[in-house]
Amino acid sequence: MDIVYTIWLRSMKRYIRSKSRIVGSIAMPLFLLVFLGFGLNSVVSTTTLGQQYVLFLVPGMVAMSVLFTSVFSGIQIIWDKQFGFLKETLVAPVSRLEIMFGQTVGGASTAVFQGILLMVFAVFLGLRVTSPLHFLIALGFMILVGIAFTAFGIAIASRMEDMTGFSLISNFVVFPLFGLSGALFPINSIPAWLKPLTLIDPLTYGVEGIRYGLTGTSPINPVISAVVIAGFAVAMTIVGAWLFRKVTV
Structure with a gap:
């Protein structure tokens, strides 16, 4: 477990020292939350949502922050390849599985921290969490999303050699996942032909x-959401670990 902790600590130190990364990762979700939320707040029917649109957007923007930070943390693998750090790590007397777990936990931790930062800003926009238990539930789902999509990013990065290709492929996959997840619209009011695509999107859960x-409300039972996103996190961790074991430097 020492190697997992060491790689996690390295990821956290790199994140904390990169102020531009922190600002850049939270800027877009916050921009959408403020301008899209307040811009459409008087247009979108509160009868359908049961709340103001800006507050409806908060969970989606939190998920967006966690999603993008998680996936793009996989680029660290390519960075380490190019600068030789990964080669030094792989020749060390530790298993590749431990190295991959360390990268996954580190990426997920930074992603969850980004999500919490956005929640803090959302409090000033009117977000009110009903109880500490509900906050812990939200935090648990953020952790699962962070682990799942960090492992997803590592899986992609393990097969890539340059950062440009990683960014293109990641965006090609991530934006449809986000767009279909119900982050921007209520899934119980979408057209019937679109609903199956939304329900097979793991990010929806x-x-x-x-x-x-x-x-405190959701059209999907939270137990079902937990089972699906946890299962996806386990599956992506297994796939990411398998692909990372095949990395050559």
């Missing part, structure tokens, strides 16, 4: 789990 924790 992460968004709705976070929504249940922050607002």
Whole structure:
């Protein structure tokens, strides 16, 4: 476990020292939350949502912050390849599985921290978490989303050699996942032909789990959301570990 802790600590130190990364990761979700939320607040029907649109957006923007930070933490693998750090790590007397777990936990931790920062800003926009238990539920779903998509990012990065290709492929996958997740619209009011695509999107269950924790309501049972996103996290961790074991430097 020492190697897992060491790699986690390295990821956290790099994150804390990179102020531009912190600001850049939270800027877009916060921008969408403020301008899209207040811009459409008087247009979107509160009867359908049961709350103001800006508050409906909060769980989706929190999930967005965790999602993008998680996936793009995988680029650290490519960075380490190019600068030789990964080679030095792989020749050390530790298993590749421990190295991958360390990278996953480190990326997920930074992603969850980003999500918590956004929640703090959302409090000033009117977010009120009903109880400490509901906050812990939201935090649990954020952790599951962070682990799942950090492992997803590592899986992609393990097969890539340059950062440009990683960014293109990640965006090609991540934006549809986010767009179909119900982060920007209620899934119980979408067209019938679109609903199956939304329900097979694993991020949908992460968004709705976070929504249940922050607002106390969700069209999907939180137990079902927890089972699906946890299963996806386990599956992606296994796939990421398998692909990382095949990395050559």
